[in-house]
Every structure is written in C-alpha cells, then in structure tokens.
Amino acid sequence: MTLIVRGLRPYLEIALPGAAADAAAVSDAEVERMLTNALAQPEVVSIGEPVEKWTEDGVKRHWRVEVTQPFKVKDVRRPLGEIWDVSSADIVFPQRLLLDADLGPHIEYNAEALMAGLRAPPELLAGLSDASGEVPRLVAAERIRSVGGAGIYPTDVIAVCSIEDIRGIEPFATPLVTLSFDLETSITHDTILCAAVVIDRAGEREEHALQGEESQLLESLTRIVRESDPDIITGWNIDNFDLPRIGMRRDVLASKSDVSRGAELFGWGRVPMESGGEGRIIPTRQQNRRWRMTGRCVMDAWWEARMTLRPRRESLKFVSELLFPDREDLRKLDIDASQMDAEWANRPDEVLHYCVRDTVLPLEILSEIHATMRKEALAVVAKVPLETAIGGTTSQWIDSLVIRLADREGIAIPRTKGGARRDQIAGGYVHEVEPGIHPWVAVLDFKSMYPSIMISNNICSTTRVNSSPDGVTTHESPIGTHFLPNSERVGLVPRLLQDLMTQRDQQKALMKHCSQTGDDAGARFHDQLQYALKILMNSFYGVFASSFYRFTHPDLGASITAWARSNIKAIIATLEDENHPVVYSDTDSIFVSTPVPPDSPFSKPNPDDDNSQEGLRNYEEARVSMIEFGQQLAERFSVAGAELEFETGLSAFFSHGAKKRYVGRMVWPEEKLLVRGYEVRRSDSFNLLTQVMMETFDRILEGEQETAVRAVLDLIGRIRKRDVKPLDLVISRSCKGHIGRDGIPYFTKAYDHPDRLPYVRAAKDRIKAGLAFTPGMKIGWLVIDHSTSPMKVVPWLVEETGIEQDDYDPEFYAKRVATAMGRITEAFGWNADDLLKGNRQTTLFSF
DNA sequence: CGGTTCACCTAG
DNA sequence: TCAGCTAGGTGAACCG
Numbered sequence: 001m002t003l004i005v006r007g008l009r010p011y012l013e014i015a016l017p018g019a020a021a022d023a024a025a026v027s028d029a030e031v032e033r034m035l036t037n038a039l040a041q042p043e044v045v046s047i048g049e050p051v052e053k054w055t056e057d058g059v060k061r062h063w064r065v066e067v068t069q070p071f072k073v074k075d076v077r078r079p080l081g082e083i084w085d086v087s088s089a090d091i092v093f094p095q096r097l098l099l100d101a102d103l104g105p106h107i108e109y110n111a112e113a114l115m116a117g118l119r120a121p122p123e124l125l126a127g128l129s130d131a132s133g134e135v136p137r138l139v140a141a142e143r144i145r146s147v148g149g150a151g152i153y154p155t156d157v158i159a160v161c162s163i164e165d166i167r168g169i170e171p172f173a174t175p176l177v178t179l180s181f182d183l184e185t186s187i188t189h190d191t192i193l194c195a196a197v198v199i200d201r202a203g204e205r206e207e208h209a210l211q212g213e214e215s216q217l218l219e220s221l222t223r224i225v226r227e228s229d230p231d232i233i234t235g236w237n238i239d240n241f242d243l244p245r246i247g248m249r250r251d252v253l254a255s256k257s258d259v260s261r262g263a264e265l266f267g268w269g270r271v272p273m274e275s276g277g278e279g280r281i282i283p284t285r286q287q288n289r290r291w292r293m294t295g296r297c298v299m300d301a302w303w304e305a306r307m308t309l310r311p312r313r314e315s316l317k318f319v320s321e322l323l324f325p326d327r328e329d330l331r332k333l334d335i336d337a338s339q340m341d342a343e344w345a346n347r348p349d350e351v352l353h354y355c356v357r358d359t360v361l362p363l364e365i366l367s368e369i370h371a372t373m374r375k376e377a378l379a380v381v382a383k384v385p386l387e388t389a390i391g392g393t394t395s396q397w398i399d400s401l402v403i404r405l406a407d408r409e410g411i412a413i414p415r416t417k418g419g420a421r422r423d424q425i426a427g428g429y430v431h432e433v434e435p436g437i438h439p440w441v442a443v444l445d446f447k448s449m450y451p452s453i454m455i456s457n458n459i460c461s462t463t464r465v466n467s468s469p470d471g472v473t474t475h476e477s478p479i480g481t482h483f484l485p486n487s488e489r490v491g492l493v494p495r496l497l498q499d500l501m502t503q504r505d506q507q508k509a510l511m512k513h514c515s516q517t518g519d520d521a522g523a524r525f526h527d528q529l530q531y532a533l534k535i536l537m538n539s540f541y542g543v544f545a546s547s548f549y550r551f552t553h554p555d556l557g558a559s560i561t562a563w564a565r566s567n568i569k570a571i572i573a574t575l576e577d578e579n580h581p582v583v584y585s586d587t588d589s590i591f592v593s594t595p596v597p598p599d600s601p602f603s604k605p606n607p608d609d610d611n612s613q614e615g616l617r618n619y620e621e622a623r624v625s626m627i628e629f630g631q632q633l634a635e636r637f638s639v640a641g642a643e644l645e646f647e648t649g650l651s652a653f654f655s656h657g658a659k660k661r662y663v664g665r666m667v668w669p670e671e672k673l674l675v676r677g678y679e680v681r682r683s684d685s686f687n688l689l690t691q692v693m694m695e696t697f698d699r700i701l702e703g704e705q706e707t708a709v710r711a712v713l714d715l716i717g718r719i720r721k722r723d724v725k726p727l728d729l730v731i732s733r734s735c736k737g738h739i740g741r742d743g744i745p746y747f748t749k750a751y752d753h754p755d756r757l758p759y760v761r762a763a764k765d766r767i768k769a770g771l772a773f774t775p776g777m778k779i780g781w782l783v784i785d786h787s788t789s790p791m792k793v794v795p796w797l798v799e800e801t802g803i804e805q806d807d808y809d810p811e812f813y814a815k816r817v818a819t820a821m822g823r824i825t826e827a828f829g830w831n832a833d834d835l836l837k838g839n840r841q842t843t844l845f846s847f
Numbered sequence: 848c849g850g851t852t853c854a855c856c857t858a859g
Numbered sequence: 860t861c862a863g864c865t866a867g868g869t870g871a872a873c874c875g
Contacts, residue, residue: 092860289861310856394863416860427865428859449859450864538859542863549863557864587859587866660858660867677857677868684856684870733855752853756872759855790872819870851874858866 001157001296002270003111004149008100008163009045009092010070013053013062013412014038014084020058034083038065041079043072053412054462055085062087062412065396087412091403094385099404103168103381103523107536111161115140115145119156138179141272151272151297153662154226171380173525175202176372179230180301180359181221183242186341187770192249193344195221195669196355199228200363207359209352218246218265225268230296231386232372233268236316236362237302240774243283243291250282257519270295275664289390298389301736304371312683313732314778315799316683323368330361337800338770370528377528381503383537394539395549402551405492409461410838417548425545425558429565431572435657436827437700438583439602439621440594441664442630443648444637446567448534451497452539453563456641458483459544459553460491476560477565492551493544497537501610504533564588571637571644583653584662591653594629600654602665603702604745623651627668648674656823665701679820683703683778687728688715689817696824703760705828712821713838721812726806729813732780733759737773745773755790758783762795771800786812 016023016031025793045068050061067076070093077089092150097103116125116135128135139149146159178200184193194211203395208224210217225233235242246266254261259276265271269281271294278284283293305311305319306588312318320330335343335354344351363515366372379389382397385402389397403413446452453459463484468474474482483491507530514522543549545557564587572582575592584591599621604613617692630646637644649668655661661677673694679685680693699708718724726824737760745767747754755758762781767773784807791812794805814836824833834840 029867090860095860170875396860398863399860416862424865430858430866502866542865545864546862548861561865589859658868674857679869681858682856682869736854753872757854758871816870849875852872854871855869857868859864 001159001164002149002153003109004114004144004157004160004164005097006148006159006160006162006565008093008097009066010068010073011066012073012080012089012097013064013086013087014080014544015053015055015060015062015412017083017085018057020055020060023057023060027336029276035063038080038084039073040061043067043069043076043078044151049804051410053087055087055412056414056461057085058800060085060412066768085412087414088370088407089306090415090578091413095400097163098385099402099407101163101166101168102383102404103166104171105379105386105389106169106171106174106401107166108169109159109161109167110165111159113157113159114143114149115152115158117156124157125768149272150275153272154229154270155295162656164590168383170378171529173373173521174376176231176376176386177201177229178232178234178363178366178372179225179228179489180234180362181238181242182353182355184340184344185245186344187338188341190248192217192245192349193340194352194355196352196359197221197224197469198356198359198363199224199230201228202838205360205363207356208778209356211348211352214249215265218249218253221246222265222267226273228418229270232297232299232390233293233298233302234362234366236358237299237300237774237777238840239303241772243285244739247283262783268293268296271681281367297390299366299371299375299390301365301371305365308369308371310683312687312778313730313796313799316358317799318363319365323365329357332783336802337772338797339801340770361626370524371392371526373528374532377532379662381500381532395543395546397536398507398539398543399550402492405496406551409492411492414550416550416554419547422547425554426560426565427561429568430587430659431582431585433655433659433662434582435655437602437703438591438593438653439651440596440626441583441601441650441653442592442626442633442646444590444592444630444633444644445647445651446588447643447645448501448537449564449642450560451501451537452641452643453560453567454540455494455497455501457563458486458491458494459556460493461544461553461556461681463489463491463494464553464555477555478562479555480635481559482557483559493540497540500533500537503535504530507533567642575633584655586660589647591650592629592633594622595624596625601703604651619651623667624651630668650674654697654700654827656827658823663697663701672698675702684731684733686731686813686816688719688813689725690822691728692817693824700824703704705825709825709828709835710832712817712835714827716814716817716835717838718811719817722808722810724803726782726808727798729808730780730783731758731783732778732796734776735763735773735779736776739775745775750775758791758793761790762793766795766797769795769797769801771797782808783812785809786815 016026032418045066048064050063052059053062067073077086080086085233104535108423113128116128117338130136137152144158181197183195186193192214195217198207210220250262250266254265263273263281266281267281271281275281278296283291285291306314311322324330334350375389376386377387378411382400383402384397393783406413465482465484468482472488476482507526511523511526511530514526542561544552546552556707568585571590572585577581582590600618601615617673626649630649634644634646648666650664651667653664664674666674675681678688680779692712695711698709737745737747738749740746747760758781759779763773763779781793782796782805783791783793785792786809796805798804818832818835822835830840
C-alpha cells in the first residue's frame, strides 16, 4: 500500500561556529540579526527555538531550520554553512521519517483510505465504492493530490495519515511479492527477442512468456510489473544485464526527453504513471551503483547467491545444480546462448521455455538461501527499510541506529567526512605457526571481541578526550587515547552495542524456546534475527575505523585493535610461561596445546586392531582432558566485558607454516574437519586440487602420511596421462571491467595491464564467442599451454553453450597440484619437485 | 632465477 | 548519500 504521511518537513540544524565559549559570548542582538538573515534565505520556511546540543567544540545552542522541499536542504546547506556550523544536513528525507518517528520496517497506523484496488480487503473496497461498485478514480486522484500525493499509485491501497498516527510494532514475516524476469537478447542487434516473468505471491506463481515487437514487449512487461505490483524485483544478473539492457532499449525506442513514452516502456517505479522525471518512475542507477526503483527493491539473485554460496562458477545453471543436485530437469540444456539469434529463428518455443525456466530458478534460489528472510531480519534490527537492508551499505545501517540515539541524547549530527584517505591503522595480531602436526589443541575464542572492547572501554567519538579531566579516571588505550568513563558520559556506540548484545541473547533464548516447543518456523525467525544482530554488531568496528564516517576519529579504530592485540598477547604470554605452547592465534582466537599423557594417540584407533581397547581408552582420556583444559582456560581468562569461550577441541591441528592456513580434526563439540585458508576453501581453486587436498588432510590428521603422499603421486600421474576430466581442471576468478557507451566491454580502466591476466584474456574470448560479459562476473578457463608467456588459456563455456572443451596442458596442472600439495607434504619430506619426480632419495620415507 | 608488482581471495 | 577495517597467502607476468 501507499501511505501518504503528513506532518514532517525537511530540516537541518545550525549553530554558531567555533568553540562553545566563543559561541556563548556572541550577543543576543547579534544572534538575532544572524537568525533573521538565515530566515531570509530562499527556501527557508522557519527557524525553531534553540536547543542545547553536544558537538566536538562543546555544548552549543542549535536552531532547527525548516525548508520547503527535501531536495532544497542541499541548496541552503552551502550558504548557511559559510556562516554557521551546520548539522543534520545530509540525512535523506525518507530516512528522516523513520528516525523522527522511531520506526523500523514494520509499522501500524491509523489512516484514511483514499483508493482501493482489487486486491485490497473487501470491506475497504466496499467503503470506497460508489453505487456501481467502482472506486471513482478521478475523484480519488484529485483527493490524493490534495493531500500531497502524485496521483493513483499502482498499489492495492492508497491512504493518508499524519506522522503521529504511525507506530513501530513487533516484527513479523511479511508476505512480500516477488517478481522475477529474464530477457533473451539478440547478439547481432542488441534487441530484446523475448522475455519471461514469474510472480510469486505467497507461494502462488503466475507465469508470463512475452514475445513480439520489441516496444510492445516492453510495454507488456511494464504493464505486468505495475499490475502485479511486486515489492521485490529479481532475476539472474539483472543489475548488470537485464535492467541496463531495458534502459538501453528505452533510450533507443523513445526520445530521452519523452518521459511519458519512457514510462510506458520502463515505468517500473511504484508511483503514478504520470510521475515525471528520471529516477521517479523510470529506474536509474548512478555509474556502477545499485539500481533505484522507487518503492520497490531490486535484489539480484546472482549477487545474493554469490555472497551466500561463494560458488566456483556463477552461471545460473551451475548454481542451480549446486543447490538442487537431484533435479534432473536442470541437467539438460536446450539452448546455445552464444547462438541466440539462430536459436530464436529456428526454435522460438524452446527459447521461450528456457527463458521461463530462468525466471523460476532465481526465485527458488532466493528461497533456498533464505535471502528475503535474512534481509528482512537485517532491516528489523537496523531499523531501516527493506531496500536499505538489501542494497544499502554498512554505514547506512549504523547511521540508522546512531543518528536516532544521538537525536534523542542531544548530540549534533556531523556530516560524512570527505578528504584524502589517511594512513592505515594497525589491525589484529596473528601468531606465527610451526609447520607440522600439533596433537590435541584447544581453541579458545573471545566472544564478539571488538564490540566487547568498545563497550568495556566506552569507545565513542563522544567520549574521546585529549587527556584525563581533573579527578576523572579515563580508559586509556595502549596507544594513549583517553575515553571518558561511563560515569561522565555513556558513549552512543557502547550503548547501542550493549543493547544489540542483549537483544541477541533474547533472540537466542526465544529461538531455543521455539525449537523445544516444536515451533520450527518460529525458531527460524528468531535465528534470522539473532544472526542479523551478530552481523550488525560486527559491522560497527569497520564503520568506526573508516576514514569517512560521520562519528569517527582515527584513534577510535586504532585503540580498538590496540586493546585487542594487548589482551590476546597477554594471554599468550601467560600460557607460554606456564608451559602451555600456543600453536596459533589470529586476532581473537588462541590455539593451545593440551597437556595429555605422552603416548596419547591423536587418531582414533580402529576397534578391529589389536590393542585397540587400550588405544581407545587413551584417546578418549586425551579428549576428555582437552575438554576440561579448554573449559578451565575459558573460565580463568574471562573477565567482565571480555569473555573467552572454549569453542572447539581438535584431536590434531596441521599447518604447513603459513598464517591463516590450517586444518584441524574437530572432536568437540562435534566431529568434523575444520579447514581455513587452504585451496579447498577458495573459489579460484579447481576441483581436482580441492579433492586431493581434502583427502590428504583427512589422512594426515589420521597419521597416514604415507598413504597421503601416494595418493598425490598417483593423481599427478593420472593428470599427465590425461586421465582426468577437463571439468575438474576449470579455474575461475572474478573479472572486473566496464561497459562502454557503445555497449562493448573494456578492461583498460579496471586493470593496469589487462592482457597479463589469464581471466581477462578468457573473458575477451568469451565475448568473442557471442556470450554476455557483465563486470564482476567470474570467468572460468582451462590452461592449454603454459610454456609460453603469457600462457595460453581457453574460456570454459560448457554451461552456456553445451560445447565440450577438452584440451588442456597436463604439465601445467601437474605442476599446480605439485606446488600446492608440496607445501603440505614438505612437512613429511616431500616437496613439490619430489612430487613431480615421483620419487625421493633421502627422506622420512621413500618409495 | 629471484625480486617486484598487480590482482584475487580469504581469516578474522 | 561514493565509501566498513587490517593481515596474510598465493599466482601470473615481467624485469634485470
């Protein structure tokens, strides 16, 4: 529905410039004169009574300056800023409503209905209908305009209320309507050949397949969007392909200045058809930014799947098969996307069928990864519109909470900082790791380390002082920054974080309660909320360590990480003093060797072996003592505001000696293999390497090093004999780029030397083959000759064209496997060269 | 062949 | 609304 809210006028605030004392010394008459001048500015409507507000220059009087229109705030900001300190001056008007009325995405209201569509509640429809049962549109439109609306919005209900008539309420799972669409386009003419749309309304789907003359096709598409009136628009790569293509075709089919013709072709915005202007009814985007479609959310299923799943390739086919491996219908590919014109000419029905399928799959993928639910949860906890949760930035989420608290606490809102990037601040501490196997390792972890540090030291730009005031003991960070104690002033950030932490504990408790009472839907709902709270809490540090955020100071971020380093290093030093070797540590985690009897096995003995009873007993004893040790350490090193948790128990930990690369056999609280950093985690690895490395880890952690090396040697032999599937050798990496004015991609802006990069070369070949390239997409390739420089590669196009690519350079892949595996097996005397040679003279063991 | 640069991707 | 952060490993290409 459309709710026209009355009673809020755009404004900004002004204060006398300079230090508080100087500002206070200005005479009343002078202030009066200045205010009169400010009021004389065009577009200024009124100036309110002064209010005391905290600023970096001390507490000063602030006046609210109301202006005529939202977009006029920017116009008056500059002239006023020359004389006054200006605050609250860069907050967009729609956000102002949520901030001032303290609303989140879920609201209740008392409103007067002005118009009701066919999907509106029947009683509302009846109340507005005339004798013939019709809602008189002309009268309604007139009434809507008289209260400030623009005409008939394409929503089910149009109503008007006052800002006092809206209240925030408890969140609920909103029955959002999602529209997914897909275009098939001509490669030779850039035109749109056909399109498909599917609308999901509470699980009920409505499909449309569109073909015909291009402008009529776009008109139909627009009509479907407006009639089905979705909240969310999705599809596969619509941000970078389908939406830009419709925009391009609109520019060709209608003159840029003819907005009403433009609206017929691409008027997808949730505003009346007659709402003129680019960006109101016609979707727009600034260079390389998100699409903005008034009143609707654009959620690209490609982007969401990429962020959630980090798939090795990103075609719709690949991701669908990844998520739905049992769906046979996804296997077959009827259409060669690189020959679309011919396919369309010869088999239009198949192309249309394929097009419809490609609108349904994005819906199913979004549902499978709970994308909408997660975004809605984030919107709830950050108190932002769904659109901001989907396409907004971390600083927008943080702004939403910080600004409303600052407004309540009488703190002036500074503007986003500009200027040059400052030097980097120091980050977390990472401990050196000794290569090899480390048996029985307890992993301890600080709970929400950075947020905890911010809370316990009251870190905020409003509490930072240059030195301790008389008689006040400040929190002094290891880099010498002082923060006032709670008793003097509670920082905005610590207060918000504390509240989010409490909320998260509550959501976790509710989730547990729901699971226990068999309410699965409820448990999922609360799980989403607690997870969103975690994400939001962890976003604070980054935003406050940034150089541009409105409430930051470089010493804030630097102090947080300095405290973190100092805390973790102190614990490491204590443990090492007590002869508990610390095997590894990264930022907020500590991996400690557990004291177990010297003959404790780290691999679980096979019950069929002789002596297995004793071995099993020793293994189990070691496991239990590790758990006790971990729990003791957690308790001992936890202090108020810095809770150390025993997170994981490993029967064995292995690293080849590089930071951020390790693997462990987890035996508490659950049994699984924990891998970090290694190629098996990376989306630019290839199947074969991932598989052999995973097997190797499994064997190493069981103490079967010899078998592990044999398997690697065997694989290298098979690669050289071409006894492996090319599919398992595909490497892919994301590729930047830009689309020129002529619609042709180019790479010179994104890269210094684009042709030096294998994936750029592969991308160019892909484009040559007639396939779409969108900036940022992952490009798959096979190396066919690495003896030249640069090496020769071919793009992997099987998912798009169905044409098998089977040429590859065996020696290249043998070397890549040997390099990656050699780093690991070197701990047992087999380096990359040995693996390639296939034998080893003097070693721990040789075959 | 070792060092340098650019670029990607990951840990936290 | 232009915009979360740093630490770290690794590969490809090039250069001297």
